[in-house]
Amino acid sequence: MKTKLLLSIFTILLLLITACNKKPTSTADQSTTNNTVFIEKGLEIAGATQATMSAQLKQAMETGGVPNAVQYCNVAAYPIADSLSKIHHATIRRVTDKSRNPANAMNEREQLIFKQFKEKWNAEQPATPIVEQLENGEIAFYAPITLQSLCTNCHGKLGETLQPENYAVIQNLYPQDKAIDYVEGDLRGMWSIVMKK
Numbered sequence: 001m002k003t004k005l006l007l008s009i010f011t012i013l014l015l016l017i018t019a020c021n022k023k024p025t026s027t028a029d030q031s032t033t034n035n036t037v038f039i040e041k042g043l044e045i046a047g048a049t050q051a052t053m054s055a056q057l058k059q060a061m062e063t064g065g066v067p068n069a070v071q072y073c074n075v076a077a078y079p080i081a082d083s084l085s086k087i088h089h090a091t092i093r094r095v096t097d098k099s100r101n102p103a104n105a106m107n108e109r110e111q112l113i114f115k116q117f118k119e120k121w122n123a124e125q126p127a128t129p130i131v132e133q134l135e136n137g138e139i140a141f142y143a144p145i146t147l148q149s150l151c152t153n154c155h156g157k158l159g160e161t162l163q164p165e166n167y168a169v170i171q172n173l174y175p176q177d178k179a180i181d182y183v184e185g186d187l188r189g190m191w192s193i194v195m196k197k
């Protein structure tokens with residue numbers, strides 16, 4: 001339910017943004033206009049990264065099941081984010097409060113933003129993307145990442161959606177893994193994208 005709600009909110013937001021862009025912006029407040037532009041850009045970058053990762057993940061799962069896909073995530077999550085980072089002139093990260101790879105843990109600022117998403121989430125309110133200007137003038141974009149049913153193969157409940165033999169492969173690569181026990185629709189983490197100047 002929550003996933004659907006969020007997705008429809010994103011779609012509405014995207015439609016609004018697209019609609020707004022067609023209007024002349026001369027009368028609009030400058031900072032609002034900028035925020036809209038950056039939210040649109042952030043959604044585009046997150047969407048493209050998500051699409052590339054999901055397509056490859058599905059292919060890896062079809063080819064060799066979860067163990068093969070785990071190896072894939074292990075070696076490919078960074079190169080994909082890196083190459084897309086170059087294309088979009090941004091730093092693309094997926095961060096979380098319960099990390100699989102400790103490198104994806106949140107910094108202090110991200111923790112504060114995630115707290116806001118989580119509060120909205122718990123209250124079943126829309127958790128829409130947030131943009132802010134960093135001290136160096138660059139723009140940070142944050143948006144929630146939710147769990148789909150496919151994801152529970154590797155992030156789900158042990159012995160239920162997550163098979164013990166598959167989890168053994170994961171634990172072997174990620175001995176400090178905390179990223180399990182999720183169900184479909186859960187808030188899994190967030191995109192943290194910094195758009196460079």
Ligand code: HEC
Nearest residue numbers: 069070073074077094096099100101104146151154179189
């Ligand atoms: C085949 C197993 C597998 C599936 C399916 C999978 N993941 Fe992951 N996930 C991983 C692995 C392995 C990592 C660690 C990647 C790395 O080293 O950065 C990871 C990392 C992540 C991270 C980064 C934060 C962290 O914990 O390190 C997020 C966010 C995430 N996954 C979300 C998802 C979502 C959402 C889905 C479904 C669309 C999904 N995953 C499906 C295996 C999987």
